[in-house]
Amino acid sequence: xxxxxxxxxxxxxxxxxxxxxxxxxxxxxxxxxxxxxxxxxxxxxxxxxxxxxxxxxxxxxxxxxxxxxxxxxxxxxxxxxxxxxxxxxxxxxxxxxxxxxxxxxxxxxxxxxxxxxxxxxxxxxxxxx
Amino acid sequence: xxxxxxxxxxxxxxxxxxxxxxxxxxxxxxxxxxxxxxxxxxxxxxxxxxxxxxxxxxxxxxxxxxxxxxxxxxxxxxxxxxxxxxxxxxxxxxxxxxxxxxxxxxxxxxxxxxxxxxxxxxxxxxxxxxxxxxxxxxxxxxxxxxxxxxxxxxxxxxxxxxxxxxxxxxxxxxxxxxxxxxxxxxxxxxxxxxxxxxxxxxxxxxxxxxxxxxxxxxxxxxxxxxxxxxxxxxxxxxxxxxxxxxxxxxxxxxxxxxxxxxxxxxxxxxxxxxxxxxxxxxxxxxxxxxxxxxxxxxxxxxxxxxxxxxxxxxxxxxxxxxxxxxxxxxxxxxxxxxxxxxxxxxxxxxxxxxxxxxxx
Numbered sequence: 001x002x003x004x005x006x007x008x009x010x011x012x013x014x015x016x017x018x019x020x021x022x023x024x025x026x027x028x029x030x031x032x033x034x035x036x037x038x039x040x041x042x043x044x045x046x047x048x049x050x051x052x053x054x055x056x057x058x059x060x061x062x063x064x065x066x067x068x069x070x071x072x073x074x075x076x077x078x079x080x081x082x083x084x085x086x087x088x089x090x091x092x093x094x095x096x097x098x099x100x101x102x103x104x105x106x107x108x109x110x111x112x113x114x115x116x117x118x119x120x121x122x123x124x125x126x127x128x129x
Numbered sequence: 130x131x132x133x134x135x136x137x138x139x140x141x142x143x144x145x146x147x148x149x150x151x152x153x154x155x156x157x158x159x160x161x162x163x164x165x166x167x168x169x170x171x172x173x174x175x176x177x178x179x180x181x182x183x184x185x186x187x188x189x190x191x192x193x194x195x196x197x198x199x200x201x202x203x204x205x206x207x208x209x210x211x212x213x214x215x216x217x218x219x220x221x222x223x224x225x226x227x228x229x230x231x232x233x234x235x236x237x238x239x240x241x242x243x244x245x246x247x248x249x250x251x252x253x254x255x256x257x258x259x260x261x262x263x264x265x266x267x268x269x270x271x272x273x274x275x276x277x278x279x280x281x282x283x284x285x286x287x288x289x290x291x292x293x294x295x296x297x298x299x300x301x302x303x304x305x306x307x308x309x310x311x312x313x314x315x316x317x318x319x320x321x322x323x324x325x326x327x328x329x330x331x332x333x334x335x336x337x338x339x340x341x342x343x344x345x346x347x348x349x350x351x352x353x354x355x356x357x358x359x360x361x362x363x364x365x366x367x368x369x370x371x372x373x374x375x376x377x378x379x380x381x382x383x384x385x386x387x388x389x390x391x392x393x394x395x396x397x398x399x400x401x402x403x404x405x406x407x408x409x410x411x412x413x414x415x416x417x418x419x420x421x422x423x424x425x426x427x428x429x430x431x432x433x434x435x436x437x438x439x440x441x442x443x444x445x446x447x448x449x450x451x452x453x454x455x456x457x458x459x460x461x462x463x464x465x466x467x468x469x470x471x472x473x474x475x476x477x478x479x480x481x482x483x484x485x486x487x488x489x
Contacts (some may be wrong), residue, residue, distance in 0.1 A: 038160065039160065039444075041451075042419070042420070042451075044473075062421050064162065065156075065161060065353050067423055086419075
């Protein structure tokens with residue numbers, strides 16, 4: 001299956017993406033993730049103002065089948081949460097890399113971006129699956 | 130990993146494969162919801178070849194099965210089947226099973242869970258009262274055909290009218306050159322059957338069912354939908370509702386325990402626990418606030434006492450809302466009881482409801 005993997009995003013090995021705009025990072029899950037999960041029916045996200053840490057869980061996503069943790073791509077403070085997902089998480093299946101964004105984070109340090117993958121490496125990761 | 134005769138077929142037909150209890154099995158084809166809905170509306174095919182089959186033959190077959198199982202095996206006539214349990218000596222359960230009577234007193238087939246097949250077979254041999262017991266798991270493939278249009282499909286494929294068989298009946302016959310046994314049993318709450326077919330004929334039967342069932346919207350179904358379908362019916366799954374410590378009366382399985390009819394392994398303990406008063410009961414529940422129940426989550430009363438544990442939970446595709454099954458303190462285990470479910474540290478309101486969750 002061909003997944004849409006934006007070239008300008010960063011990626012975690014747990015299949016989150018991070019779009020960086022100066023010190024503001026928008027976070028979501030990849031198309032590969034939504035396809036593996038199947039129908040997403042519930043999302044649990046942090047509150048605005050909450051601190052999150054790179055590599056640590058910051059929320060939970062549930063499909064009919066299973067519960068999966070969400071891992072923070074960078075450390076920082078949550079400044080915005082995609083509230084529309086609470087009412088209709090199906091957008092996470094339909095458009096996970098744009099409209100289905102999860103949170104916006106004010107990043108502590110851009111040095112952490114070095115720990116993330118760029119699109120070619122992420123493509124390689126999922127093609128090995 | 131072990132493979133069923135259909136493993137390559139599943140892959141070729143686009144299934145996502147996973148390791149299930151050591152078996153390489155399809156978890157999903159086109160999507161859990163579509164598959165689930167199709168079983169409720171049309172027909173679904175399930176590869177259940179991973180399940181174990183054990184044959185009991187000879188003059189001691191009945192006596193051995195009576196000792197090994199909780200239900201009244203002597204009642205079964207040729208071509209009849211019954212749901213039953215394999216109790217252990219501590220009053221828990223080795224497995225839940227179906228016993229098929231092929232010839233009264235002398236020939237029975239027992240179908241067991243894939244995850245327990247080796248354990249069950251060893252247990253049966255250890256407690257054998259002189260039957261000729263053979264593990265026939267390798268010999269048989271098994272396909273479940275389930276849904277409101279399942280029997281119509283079966284009548285097109287099998288040499289006798291499956292639609293005229295009673296529920297929990299079994300009939301032997303042929304599919305091409307292959308021996309089959311068609312049993313009107315299932316795990317979805319829908320009409321249909323489960324067909325044992327000689328392993329070498331499994332792929333041919335599968336493809337024939339898909340081909341002849343095209344106009345009935347027949348589709349293959351993965352294990353994901355198999356689980357949501359059985360959960361909506363509140364059917365037990367070993368490792369969830371029942372295990373080697375479960376008292377079967379607490380699990381709501383008293384209807385397959387016949388202590389007045391016979392002796393069986395663990396009988397005194399199983400019945401003694403019931404007479405002493407059951408501690409907990411299996412209930413179904415729904416959520417009053419947002420969240421999805423999952424196995425292992427704790428139930429709390431509003432004054433914060435732990436009152437039970439979730440055995441299964443999912444988002445019901447039919448109802449489009451979360452549903453759960455839980456063991457609950459017996460005094461509270463009745464329809465309408467409200468409680469808190471601890472979802473990863475968050476207390477979320479839920480209520481005991483009527484089951485099955487869907488009306489059939």
